[in-house]
Amino acid sequence: xxxxxxxxxxxxxxxxxxxxxxxxxxxxxxxxxxxxxxxxxxxxxxxxxxxxxxxxxxxxxxxxxxxxxxxxxxxxxxxxxxxxxxxxxxxxxxxxxxxxxxxxxxxxxxxxxxxxxxxxxxxxxxxxxxxxxxxxxxxxxxxxxxxxxxxxxxxxxxxxxxxxxxxxxxxxxxxxxxxxxxxxxxxxxxxxxxxxxxxxxxxxxxxxxxxxxxxxxxxxxxxxxxxxxxxxxxxxxxxxxxxxxxxxxxxxxxxxxxxxxxxxxxxxxxxxxxxxxxxxxxxxxxxxxxxxxxxxxxxxxxxxxxxxxxxxxxxxxxxxxxxxxxxxxxxxxxxxxxxxxxxxxxxxxxxxxxxxxxxxxxxxxxxxxxxxxxxxxxxxxxxxxxxxxxxxxxxxxxxxxxxxxxxxxxxxxxxxxxxxxxxxxxxxxxxxxxxxxxxxxxxxxxxxxxxxxxxxxxxxxxxxxxxxxxxxxxxxxxxxxxxxxxxxx
Numbered sequence: 001x002x003x004x005x006x007x008x009x010x011x012x013x014x015x016x017x018x019x020x021x022x023x024x025x026x027x028x029x030x031x032x033x034x035x036x037x038x039x040x041x042x043x044x045x046x047x048x049x050x051x052x053x054x055x056x057x058x059x060x061x062x063x064x065x066x067x068x069x070x071x072x073x074x075x076x077x078x079x080x081x082x083x084x085x086x087x088x089x090x091x092x093x094x095x096x097x098x099x100x101x102x103x104x105x106x107x108x109x110x111x112x113x114x115x116x117x118x119x120x121x122x123x124x125x126x127x128x129x130x131x132x133x134x135x136x137x138x139x140x141x142x143x144x145x146x147x148x149x150x151x152x153x154x155x156x157x158x159x160x161x162x163x164x165x166x167x168x169x170x171x172x173x174x175x176x177x178x179x180x181x182x183x184x185x186x187x188x189x190x191x192x193x194x195x196x197x198x199x200x201x202x203x204x205x206x207x208x209x210x211x212x213x214x215x216x217x218x219x220x221x222x223x224x225x226x227x228x229x230x231x232x233x234x235x236x237x238x239x240x241x242x243x244x245x246x247x248x249x250x251x252x253x254x255x256x257x258x259x260x261x262x263x264x265x266x267x268x269x270x271x272x273x274x275x276x277x278x279x280x281x282x283x284x285x286x287x288x289x290x291x292x293x294x295x296x297x298x299x300x301x302x303x304x305x306x307x308x309x310x311x312x313x314x315x316x317x318x319x320x321x322x323x324x325x326x327x328x329x330x331x332x333x334x335x336x337x338x339x340x341x342x343x344x345x346x347x348x349x350x351x352x353x354x355x356x357x358x359x360x361x362x363x364x365x366x367x368x369x370x371x372x373x374x375x376x377x378x379x380x381x382x383x384x385x386x387x388x389x390x391x392x393x394x395x396x397x398x399x400x401x402x403x404x405x406x407x408x409x410x411x412x413x414x415x416x417x418x419x420x421x422x423x424x425x426x427x428x429x430x431x432x433x434x435x436x437x438x439x440x441x442x443x444x445x446x447x448x449x450x451x452x453x454x455x456x457x458x459x460x461x462x463x464x465x466x467x468x469x470x471x472x473x474x475x476x477x478x479x480x481x482x483x484x485x486x487x488x489x
Contacts, residue, residue, distance in 0.1 A: 039118050040231045043224070051223035055118075059226040060173070062117045063166040066233070069114075070163025073107060073155065102142065104151030108241045111154070115237055118230055126150075126243040147243070154240040162236070165229055173222040179215025182208040285350055292344035299337045363405070370394075371401045375408050375426060382424070383416050384441075390428040396435060399465060400485050404428070404437050407458050407469065411439040411481045419443025419479055430487060434467075437483040445477035 042055040050056055080100040087093030105127075112123045126147035130138050142148050178185075183205040186194045194202045202208050366374035372390040379386035395401070408426055415421045421443035428437040459469045467485035 037231045037234045038120055039227050039234070043227045050227065051220050056223045056226065058118050059223075059230040062114060062230055062233070063226055064170055065114060065117075066159075067163055067166040067170055069110070070159055070166070074160060074163070077103060077156065101152060102148065104148060104153070104155045105142065107155040107159070108151035111159075111237055112241055115234060119234055123238055123242040126241070150240045154236065158236050158240065162229070162233055169222055169225055169229060172218060172225075176215040176218030176222060179211045179218065182211045182215070285347055289344060289347045292340055292347060296337060296340045296344060299340060303334070303337065366401060366405055371396060371404055371428075374401075374405050375428075378409055378412060379426070382412055384412075384421055385423050386412065387423070387425045390426065390437075392428065392435075393430055396430075396487055400435055400487055403458070403461050403465060403467075403485060404435060404483060407462070407481070407483050408437065408439055410458055414447070415439075415441040415443060415479070418447070419445070419477070421477075421479075433487050435483070435485045435487055439481045441477070441479050443477050443479055444475075445473045445479050446475045447471060447473035447479050 039055055039059055042053065043050050046053065077100065080096050080103065084093040084096035084100055088097060109125070112125070115123055127145060128141065130141060133141070182194075182202070186202050186208045187205045190204070194208075202211070363374050363377070365377050370392070372388075372392055375390060376388050379388050396404075412424060412426075415424050419441050421441035424439065424441045426437070426439050428435065430436070462469045462483065462485060465485050467483065469484075470482045471479070472482070473479040
């Protein structure tokens with residue numbers, strides 16, 4: 001059983017050829033923890049060496065640039081707010097207030113770009129792409145998005161205190177750097193009196209060495225404070241300027257529902273085709289076969305009735321008695337009868353092929369009697385002996401039965417075509433609300449599910465039902481296909 005002939009390396013364990021072609025039972029990958037802040041990770045990894053690394057310099061560059069941009073942004077927003085409120089009484093200020101409401105969009109985009117100074121993983125844009133949309137449609141969409149108002153909150157409420165903290169940290173670092181080089185300053189300015197602190201004159205370079213120690217401590221403290229402040233910046237930017245998990249969850253849920261609706265529509269269309277073939281073309285072929293059978297019966301009776309008369313006329317020697325070569329209708333009867341029998345046989349063959357096609361589209365026995373009966377019927381027609389052990393509590397949801405049926409039929413087809421198996425077993429149970437079906441053959445193994453489209457297409461359907469499809473096929477066999485689908489559909 002396999003969709004290809006590529007061998008899977010056999011390590012001696014049963015799972016050596018295990019391939020999971022389905023989805024996680026929960027309907028997707030488990031939610032990963034949010035990525036750690038790079039600066040915080042670097043600080044934890046090398047706390048003593050951190051002030052002397054590039055990460056510390058990146059933090060300082062990020063905070064300094066943020067302080068400058070924060071001041072410019074504060075001035076611009078203040079102007080917009082004052083002019084907008086002042087001119088709103090005459091209606092002119094409304095566009096300015098609208099610009100103020102949308103100011104978080106460019107500010108958030110710039111902040112996401114600035115984060116690349118300290119974060120290797122960019123923060124995704126939370127806003128929906130609007131290709132081909134006009135200006136009014138874009139404006140309405142942006143005003144309705146929650147991400148727009150989160151970006152405005154970041155610009156108006158979060159950025160100012162962080163900017164102020166960045167300015168204070170910058171002042172601390174500059175003052176600490178000045179203290180570090182204070183002995184050199186005192187030596188250059190001697191014999192002028194130098195006061196590093198108000199009211200405390202420094203008499204010489206040696207007396208400035210304690211200030212140098214204080215400056216070094218300030219630089220170290222500023223480096224660690226910068227790392228913590230940068231971490232706060234990054235976390236708040238991810239929270240307010242990035243996509244929310246709930247929004248992503250809704251999009252994934254809607255995508256899953258749309259895929260399920262497409263599958264349901266496809267299944268309904270397939271059943272419609274099956275009904276049309278069963279009630280239309282198949283019935284017409286049955287009627288044609290019966291008509292040809294009646295025609296053959298009439299021809300045989302006519303031939304039997306003509307034969308005695310023909311033989312008597314031949315003995316009397318009457319002209320036009322149907323002698324050989326005369327081309328009489330009586331002589332053509334055997335040929336016509338042979339053609340009718342041939343047409344009847346071809347109609348029967350076409351009817352059998354059409355029945356197989358209808359059964360492959362959607363078997364009526366699956367609709368009427370359920371999964372166990374449908375699989376048993378397939379096993380009876382299979383060229384390889386198949387042992388069916390399906391113990392189900394009753395009828396399952398239609399999508400579950402359909403998916404399980406076509407998965408089993410695909411596995412049996414692959415076993416007959418590729419594996420060289422002499423026996424196949426189909427085992428199925430409902431365990432903890434999940435249908436678990438396993439198809440095992442004693443073939444040569446080495447199946448590669450990724451090499452064909454049959455199982456891959458079924459795996460996509462299984463994923464929509466929040467199930468999974470696994471194939472274990474070590475070289476030398478056996479090959480096992482395991483299907484797990486929640487019975488909730």
